[in-house]
Amino acid sequence: MIDVALAVEHLSAEINAAMPRIEGNYATVSKQFEWRIPEHFNYAVDVIDVWARNPQLLALIAVDADGRERRYTYADVSAITKGLAAGLQKQGVRKGDRVLIVLPRIAEWQLAMIACIRLGAVVIPCIEMLTQKDLAYRIGHSEARAVITTAANVEKLHPVSDALVRISVDAPEHWLDFWRLAKTDDGTLNTPAIAADDPAIMYYTSGSTGMPKGVLHASRALYAWRVSAWYWHGLRPGDVMWCTADTGWSKAGTAILWAPWSTGCTVFFYNGPFDPSKRLELISRYRISVFCAAATEFRHLVAQDLPSFKAPALRLTVSSGEAVNPDVIVQWEKATGCRLLEAYGQTETIMTVANQVGEERRAGAMGRALPGCTLGVLSAERTRRLAGEVGELALRLPNPQLMLGYYKDRDRTAAGSVEVDGERWWLTGDLGRLDEDGFVYYEGRVDDIISSAGYRIGPFEVESALQEHPGVLECAVVASPDPERGEIVKAYVVLKNGVNASALLVTELQDHVKRTTAPYKYPRRIEFVDDLPKTSTGKLLRRLLRDREFGRP
Structure with missing residues (x-):
């Protein structure tokens, strides 16, 4: 008779032979951890096929909106x-x-x-x-x-x-x-x-x-991303993880595929509309042990009847992409009895900072650098900032999680990193600060990217869609604060002569953007203006409009 637990332990050791999982507190793990990437790595062969040697190990539970279930x-x-x-x-x-x-x-x-x-x-x-x-x-x-x-x-x-x-x-x-x-x-x-x-x-x-x-x-990178499963999710064989991210986002790759399957756990996958009460029912019914969702979802979940919510298998909840309101964290943790840990990363690097399992958490902080990652803060002059000072967050290189580059764009790839005191750093485009103990605090974007309910939205794409409307002379798109989605897309629009502003035109412009580009990018607020702020050379100053939205001087 096969000892299943022993077989799984053996397979796990084989999968992680090049870079074994280190146990201990944050200081110990960070000090002892080292990247050991194999010379060759095929995720299908070196992960999936190895776990497949245990015929009983469940990889996937896929459920649709009608309750039909498939297991693999x-x-x-x-x-x-x-x-x-x-x-x-x-x-x-x-x-x-x-x-x-x-x-x-x-x-x-x-x-x-x-x-x-x-x-x-x-x-x-x-x-x-x-x-x-x-x-x-x-x-x-x-x-x-x-x-x-x-x-x-x-x-x-x-x-x-x-x-x-x-x-x-x-x-x-x-x-x-x-x-x-x-x-x-x-x-x-x-x-x-x-x-x-x-x-x-x-x-x-x-x-x-x-x-x-x-x-x-x-x-x-497919090999290296298992680190987030180890130290942010704390995953092991036997866990059932559910991440609700959409399939096109990098978070889906790491939290639904590469990271959890590297640990031999079971992934739960649900193809149905967002319904907070249904979310809670599924967590309970399928004995989800680790649940990952965007901050927007948690805001709706805590509005449900949480005192009657029973999920004995749930031991951890995680979120990334946008900050979860502190009051939402308190309500969720009080009702479920398990922690809600946030993390930070980019499409170019995936997770580099996290509030890690079993470690201290500080109010307002995104966490500390994951093992194998070193975060720094750089000034506009590209010097290292001291603890507590705000600057651009940067990741020290080399790091195997970093992308190969922007496809067909060597110049933009090269511009993404700088050398400081003989070390190479990847520039995240995010402003932040570090405290004396290495906790990372987010302070906003260097550029104009809009982060809405976990979606990254570039203003250019929305502006291009608006410009195709026959009534629009010019426009500018910026982030605007929103209590539910964190930020939303707002458009400042200058109309052509003879075109009159109206509520009907607002709806028409919104529908036009939904048809022209992905619907989630449409401007939820539109303000008609006579002109837009620009430099003496005619360059659009989105920053001034963004500062106006956030009430900055």
């Missing part, structure tokens, strides 16, 4: 993704090819991601809210070789997908069927060697200027 062991995931990888290979997808994955929160998302990684293809996860224009840009910019989606998205992809290998979960005419392709198991799969620095995944993220940037990460 690691052995299932291994077998299915081998078949799908073989099918993709027969269709001409090779190592280094880019593959768009436009799928909702369904099991096929993880399966598609792992199958592509197995082949050495570069996955580009995309949220379903993206418009035809958004998808066309990503396909063209990345020079994608294939796309995996559902029938619901085919119409948006049709005009730009003719040259692609087209795969659909519920295949319409002229598209390959996902599950039929996954049954390609004829022993012909040729799994390539994957070096640690080979490209593995690319996220498109908004910038303060221009179109979205392709943030390209290496295979080494």
Whole structure:
């Protein structure tokens, strides 16, 4: 008879052989921790296939809005993704090819991601809210070789997908069927060697200027991101983790896939609308032990009947992307009896700072640097700031979590880091300060990026959409404070002669933006003005408008 616990412990040791998990307090772990990235690393082979040796180990529980449930062991995931990888290979997808994955929160998302990684293809996860224009840009910019989606998205992809290998979960005419392709198991799969620095995944993220940037990460990052599972989530085999992030965001990759499956725990995946009472019911019914959600969700959850909420398995809740209000943390922790730990990271680095399991937490702080990460604060003149002084947060390099670079943009990649006193630092674009004990406090953005309910929104994309409306002469988009979403998109609009401002026009402009770009980017507030603040050379001064919104002098 197999000793399951002993088998899992053995497999865990094999997976983490290059970089073992260090136990102890923050000071001990930070001092003893060192990055040991293997020369070659294929997440599908070196993580999924290893856990698959224990046929009883549950990897995924996928549930839809109607309550239909599918369960997959690691052995299932291994077998299915081998078949799908073989099918993709027969269709001409090779190592280094880019593959768009436009799928909702369904099991096929993880399966598609792992199958592509197995082949050495570069996955580009995309949220379903993206418009035809958004998808066309990503396909063209990345020079994608294939796309995996559902029938619901085919119409948006049709005009730009003719040259692609087209795969659909519920295949319409002229598209390959996902599950039929996954049954390609004829022993012909040729799994390539994957070096640690080979490209593995690319996220498109908004910038303060221009179109979205392709943030390209290496295979080494898929290995390194397990650190957040160890020290922020505290995950181990037997845990059931639920992260509600959308599938196109980097947080989904780390908290739904790379980090939790590196620890051998079970991932819970729910494809249904946000309903706070349903969230609580699912946490209880599926014995979720670690729950991860955006601050906006927690604001709604604490408004429910929490005294009657029973979740005996829940031991930890976590959040990132926007600050959770202190009163919300107090209400949640009092009702559930478990801590709510926040963290900080970027698409370019993923998590680098966290309030860590079992460690001290300080009011207002995002936490301390995760093991293997060193955070500093730099002045505008690129000198190190002292404790308590505000400057730009920076990550000391080298660090395996940092991206390979912005795809097809060497200049922007090079501009993202600076040398200070003989050391190289990655500039986060965020303002902050560190106290004497290394706790990190967020103080805002250096640039104009808007963070709304966990979504990063670049003003340029919204401004470009507004400018396409025939009544708009010019516009400026900035962040505006909001008690529920943290920040929302606000547009200052100058109308063309003869066009009159009205409530009806506000709605018309909002609907226009929703049709032109991803709907979550639309301006929730619009103010009509006669002119916009600019420099003597005509450059828009969004900063002055942003300061006005936040009441800054």
